[in-house]
Amino acid sequence: MAKNSTSSTTVPDTAWLARGRHLGPEPELDVRRNLIALKAAGVLDDFADLEPAEAARSTVLHPRDESADPGPSARRVFEARWRPADDVTVRAQLTTYEPKARRKQGEGVTWVLAAEADRRWDPHWPSPATMFWPDSDQVTWDHDTVPDVRLRTTNHLPKDDDELRHRLRECTRQSWCIHVVVHEAMTPDTKGQQPVSAFLPPSLRHQVIEHRATPEQAQIADVALKRELGLRIPRGGGVVLPTAPQGPDYDAERFTVRSVFLDGSEPTELLDRIKEFAALPRPLPADAEQALNQLRHGWHLLTPDEELAHAQGMVTKYAEALAAMTNSRDLYREAAEAAQAALAEASSGDGVPRPAAPGQGKPDVSPLSALTKAFGRFRDPNK
Incomplete structure (x- = not known):
């Protein structure tokens, strides 16, 4: 899979960006039903459902801009507006795309979500993902673009060394999510198998993917992390992975936790490191920059004042x-x-x-x- 290029800018502190895959048969229908239900419940101020050609043609708030075009592979563009606080308005766009290349049957539909608020984003605000997608385990919208990796659950690392290293490489270079690796000191019970992301604030919860190394994988996971990223993972501990290229503010020791108790209790130290990492400036991927430009320059859902x-x-x-x-x-x-x-x-x-007359000058x-x-x-x- 091709490596994602990045721009020279960082993700704005007012923005919330995500990208994933929906593996179900009717992704647009799932979005439409959820938007209708949330507007009826008063959660959303309003929403719009647009054909890609209509979204590109009828830009309202700004002059026609190529960056506001969702692109030829777009299937549908959805817009939603809500107020997480009395003095704050959030505008968000979700675009579904045909996958560029289906490596295997059932790879699903790619989606990109860009949301922006009037002020700095608060992690305790509702997740923009659940404004468009139903917050249900039965709707498979939460797969990362990296194959076999999913939000809202724990993802066990491959047992093969080469596959494990390939997984780590793809997650740090291609994914827009924050990735965390946790080593299980012993096989956890049902409570311990729940992802630690469940303890995170709502807006951060759907930006974190948790990987688990089984008790037997202590050495293979440590070696793979050292070779690929120059990191070490303690037995029974965890580490927040950097982005690639690694930012100047990332300190491997700082984002390594010596012990994570997987007994259903809140792993406070690991959660603090995840929140701290999420607050660092992160490079803005080229695809994310395009999605943000599309949101800013291709917006259609106006308020009466607008x-x-x-x-x-x-x-x-x-x-x-x-x-x-x-x-x-x-x-x-x-x-x-x-x-x-x-x-x-x-x-x-x-x-x-x-x-002139003869002789006349x-x-x-x-x-x-x-x-x-x-x-x-x-x-x-x-x-």
Whole structure:
């Protein structure tokens, strides 16, 4: 799989970005049903369901911008607006895409979600993912773009050394999520098998993927992490993986936890490290930058105040265009009148140029120079 390129900018602190795959048969229907239910319950202010061509053609708030085009592989564009707090509005777009290449049957539909708030994002706000996708284990929207990796559950690392290293490499280079590896000191009971991400704030919960190494994988996981990322994982401990390329603020020792108790209790130290890592500046992947531009420059779901402001802006633009057309018409009319006067002057008033009389000197003004002089007055706005 191709490596994701990144831009020189970092993820804005007002934005929430995610990308994944839906493995079910009707992803757009799942989104539509959830949006309708949440609007009826008063959770959403409003939502829109757009064809990709319509989304690209009818950009409202901004001039036409290529970055606002969802692209030829887009299947559907959904917009939603809600207020996580009284003074904050969140605008979000979810776009579903056909996968670029299906390596195996049932790879599913790729989706990209970009949300942005009026101020710095609060992890305790509701997750934008559950505004579009049902928060149900029966709807398989939560698969990462890295194969065989899923949100909202624990993902056991491959037992083969090469596959394990390949998994770690793909997760750090391609995924938009935060990845955590936890080693099970002993096989946990039912409570311990629950993902630690369940203890995270709502908005952060759907940005963290947890990998588990079984008790027998202590050495193989440690060696793979050291070779691929230069990290070590203690027995019974955990580590938050860096992004690739690794940021300057990442400290491997800082984001390594010596012991994680998998008994159903809250692993406070590991959760604190995850929250700390999430607050660091992270590179903005090129695909994420495109999704954010699409949200900012291709937004359609207007509030009444925005609709009024948009209408007033259009009236002003039309008035300016009409004034410019009127001014151009007047200038053309004046130029035509001046040309006719110059031509009449050059042809002695009957439209036929007169040659100079024999022996008479060269006329002071030729017809061409008279026209040039007349039009010259219109080149200089001060005349």
